[in-house]
Amino acid sequence: MKILALIRTELKRLTATPLARLALVALMTVPLLYGGMYLWANQNPYAKLDHIPAAIVNTDAGARDADGNAVNYGDKVTKQLVDGKDFDWHVVSQSQADKGLRDETYNFVFSIPTRFSSDLTSASTTDPTPAKIGLTTNDTTSYLSSTIADQAGKTIRATVTAEVGKTAAKTLLVGLNDVRDNLKTAASGAGDLASGAATLKSGLGSAQVGAKSLASGTAQLSSGAATLDDGLQTLKSSTAALPQATSQLASGLDTLKAQTASLPSDAATLASGAQQVAAGNKALDTAVSGGVSTADQAVSALPAQLAAAQKAQQQAFDAVSAQAGLTADQKAAVQQVLDAASTSTATTLTTTAKTTQAQLTALQQQTERLQDGSAQVSAGASRLSASAPALVNGIAQLDAGADQLNSKTPALTNGIASAAAGSASLASGARSAAAGASSLSSGLSKLDAGASSLASGATKLSTGLDDGVKQIPATTATSRDRQAAAIADPVSVKDSSIASAGNYGAGLAPFFISLAAWIGMYALFLIIKPISKRAVTAVKAPGRITLAGWLTPAVLGLVQMLALFAIVRFALGFDVVNPVPMIGLMVLASVTFAAIIMTLNVWLGSVGQFLGLVLMLIQLVTAGGTFPWQTLPGPLAALHFALPMSYAVDAIRQLMYGGNIAGAWSDAGVLALWLLGALLLSLVAVRRMTRNRTMRDLRPSLIG
Structure with missing residues (x-):
């Protein structure tokens, strides 16, 4: 029988009944479900850390920094954490945090104490205290909660340290820059001091010459003092009558002050009366203007009123004539009389009205002139009333000055007498000044020597300060910010990788692909x-x-590995740098595991099947799929190099991440050796079976 026929026979047996087909499909999907679902669940858990609930309790009361500015690092840390959205942060009270941690609402809690900012800023005081942040975890939510929280705490610590370090470094750099500026100012001052010392030395020579001139001048001063004494005696006799004159002036001003005391009230009364007169004239002018206007209107309306009266008269006459039965001649005679009387009356009324109108117009012009004059009088009286207090005050001040002059005059005359007496003392002092000028000349000689030493020392000081300024680099606000940032965070790690998994799920993929291949077989x-x-x-x-x-x-x-590769590459979206070689390696690992498990079953039967499970469990630990194999205990690390799954995991990593292709070929060679060795052992067992068979070997069974 050919090999293909044997394969067809076995596959036909596996699909002979619905139960057999169901069992085959179920077992074929085991590695797909195991590898696919586990990698799906752990595809990238670090990208979903923002779903992990965590609490922040911020009770920081704030503090004052070295410049006296208010700072609250607790608020800064809280805002940074919340804005970063690394976790599902909740800012709560301490009681809410404790309750939430117990009932697993939060996985961990960060507590920022009241003195957090005070402790951070205490480094610049005489009592520095390290700041603390409390971390409380509850591993009943997940055994990794503490690990994740510890990492978050380290990140917070690094952030706070960098922030505080930057502030401290910036303060130091600002202070150093201030020192440089002050040194520069001091160097400039020292230069000015050296220049001044040289000028002083030069001036001392001139001062010596001046001291000699001073001695000569004091002699002349003595002679002048005598002349001054003669003049003061003459002035004393001339001012003898001055007190009597000032007394008379003060008396006259007192009289003037008394006579003008009532001037403000009188001027105010005059202004008030003038205002009343002006108001009355204004009212009169208004009344006259109203009368003129009324007269004009009456004169204008008089013709119409006369015409209406004549019309009414004519109508009444016509009615009376008709009732009386007057003849035409009688009516004409009466009509003539009435017309004459009406005309005479109208002429008289018109003449009277026009005469009255002309008289009112003349009266209006007179009242207007009267109003203007009274208004000018009122304005002048108001100005007089306003100026009167100032005039009275001026007279009072002049009187007070005269009184002071009168009171001071005796002192003036006494002072002149004292000056005359002091002129003699002035002459004596001038002689003493001549002697002092001689001593001054001697002292100036000694001062000249000291000025020379001062100039030399000031020059050295200026040079030293200039050197100090040069040793301190000049900075700007921008450069100090960069320097402070470099001091606070002096080392940065530049990430690079010759082969990268990309995320957590891709990092586990080689291990679970290899494990799925073993479980599938x-x-x-x-x-x-x-x-x-x-x-x-x-x-x-x-x-x-x-x-x-x-x-x-x-x-x-082969079918399982192709399906699993499709899930890893397309369903889960993991990157594969070398897809075709990786498929080949997956298939090689699967067929190698098939040969190993077949060998165990051929040689040991059910015991061999159990040993296949045990061997899988051992390789779970030794394959190095999660942690590096170097972390294993010694015996397990030795098994890492002995068992085949280690090589399958390593080869898939190299091919999937784009690593060492030569290493992948080496791993494939080891798997090929395991495959060849397992097949040879199976061949030996089959040869033994051909010599020792029983009827039970011929009985078909679903599980062998």
Whole structure:
């Protein structure tokens, strides 16, 4: 029987009944579900840390920095954490945080104490105290809660340290810059001092010459003092009558002050009366203007009123004539009389009205002139009333001055007498000044020597200060900010990678792909017969029987690995640098694991199946899929190099991340050796079966 026929026979057996087909499909999907779902669940958990609830309790009361500015680092840290959205932060009270941590509302809590800012700023005081941030965790939410919270705490500490360090460094740099400016000012002052010392030395020579001139001048001063004494005696006699004159002036001003005391009130009364007269004249002018206007209107309306009266008279006459039965001649005679009387009356009324109108117009012109004159009088009286107090005050001040002059005159005359007496003392003092000028000349000689030393020392001081200024670099606000940032964070780590997984899920993928390949083979051998007993009996070709027993699960493993690669690459979206070699390596790992598990089953039966499970558990630990294998204990680290899954994990990593291709080939070679060794052991076992068979070997069974 050929190998393909043996494979078809085994596959036909596996799909002979609905239950068998269901079992095959279920076991084929085991590695897909295991690898795919686990990698899906852990695809990138660090990208969803913002879903982890955490609490911040900020009770920081703030503080004052070295410049006296109010700072609150607790608020800054809280805002930075909330704005960063690294976690699902909740700013709560201490009681809410404690309750939330107990009932697992929050995974961990950061507590910022009241003295947080005070402790941070205490470094510049005589009692520095390190600041503390409390961290409380609850591992019942997840065993990684403490680890994640610790990492977050380190990040906060680094951020706060950099911020405070930058502030401190900036303060130091500002102070250093101030020192430089002050040194520069001091150097300039020292230069001025040296220049001044030289000028002083030069001036001292002139001062010596001046001292000699001073001695000569004091002699002349003595002579002048005598002349001054004569003049003062003459002035004393001339001012003898001055007190009597000032007394008379004060008396006259007192009289003037008394006579003008009532001037403000009289001027105010005059202004008030003038205002009343002006108001009366204004009212009169208004009344006259109203009368003129009324007269004009009456004269204008008089013709119309006369015409109306004549019309009414004519109508009444016509009615009376009709009632009386007057003849035409009688009516004409009466009409003539009435017309004459009406005309005479109208003429008289018109003449009277016009005469009255002309008289009122003349009266209006006179009242207007009267109003203007009274207004001018009122204005003048008001100005007089306003100026009167100032005039009276001026007279009072002049009187007070005269009184003071009168009171001071005796002192003036006494002073002149004292000056005359002091002129003698002045002459004596001038002689003493001549002697002092001689002593001054001697002292100036000594001062000249001291000025020379001062000039030399000032020059050295100026030079030293200039050197000090040069040793302190000049800075600006921008450069100090950069320097402070460099001091606060002097080292930065530049990330680079020759091969990168990309995220957490991709980092686990090689391990779980290899593990899924082993689990897939282990599950398939629950229903696949490692070696066909019938083929052993019917076909005496151990090599073909062994290959057929291995190729059946190998083909199914190929299907599993292709499907798993599609899930990893397309469904989960993990990047694969070398897709085709990676597929080949996955298939190689699957068929190698198939050969190993088949060998265990062929040699040991059910015990071998159990050992396949044990071997998988051992490789879970030794393959180095999660932590580096170097962290393993010694015996387990030795097994890392002995078992095949380690090489499968390493090779998939190299191919998936774009690492060392040569290393992947080396790992593939080790897997190929495991494959070849397992097949050879299976071949040896099949050869033994061909010599020792029983009827039970011919009985078909679903699980072998």
